Amino acid sequence: MKKHTIFLILILFSLFLNSCKYDFILPEVVPPPDNNGEPISFATQVAPIFSTGNKCTACHKPGDKSPDLTAANAYAQIVPNYVNTASPASSKIYTVPKSGTHYATISGSQAAIILAWITEGAKNN
Numbered sequence: 859m860k861k862h863t864i865f866l867i868l869i870l871f872s873l874f875l876n877s878c879k880y881d882f883i884l885p886e887v888v889p890p891p892d893n894n895g896e897p898i899s900f901a902t903q904v905a906p907i908f909s910t911g912n913k914c915t916a917c918h919k920p921g922d923k924s925p926d927l928t929a930a931n932a933y934a935q936i937v938p939n940y941v942n943t944a945s946p947a948s949s950k951i952y953t954v955p956k957s958g959t960h961y962a963t964i965s966g967s968q969a970a971i972i973l974a975w976i977t978e979g980a981k982n983n
């Protein structure tokens with residue numbers, strides 16, 4: 859009987875310890891890029907995301923899929939049609955590659971660069 863009681867107390871105590879376990883489920887937060895206080899440059903920071911390694915330009919090139927994302931044409935092709943400066947996070951040039959279901963995907967930091975560039979007014983800089 860005594861053994862039983864001690865056993866029971868041990869079980870209850872271990873349950874109590876387990877109840878204190880806390881799993882934090884943090885939402886995926888993409889921090890804004892640290893750009894030394896400078897605006898994001900379309901030519902040197904955004905356009906290369908599409909063309910480096912032919913990531914997007916394998917398909918999005920002249921005569922192929924629209925929008926044409928090659929460096930020379932990307933700006934005129936995506937502004938204003940694929941950019942929404944009033945609601946940057948709903949811009950297609952941001953949502954489509956970020957979806958994870960498109961033919962090619964971008965990293966979280968690349969998504970943050972694109973979003974910051976749109977938020978800053980989607981300038982041809």
Ligand code: HEC
Nearest residue numbers: 913914916917923924925940950951954955961962963964
């Ligand atoms: C393997 C070919 C392929 C690659 C690589 C590719 N795309 Fe696409 N993309 C397509 C096709 C095909 C469409 C036409 C619509 C569809 O099927 O989703 C499209 C459509 C789009 C659209 C327009 C969607 C709309 O609703 O009008 C955007 C924006 C886009 N792609 C961005 C990108 C970006 C950014 C990348 C690189 C990260 C990329 N795509 C890589 C094939 C590709």
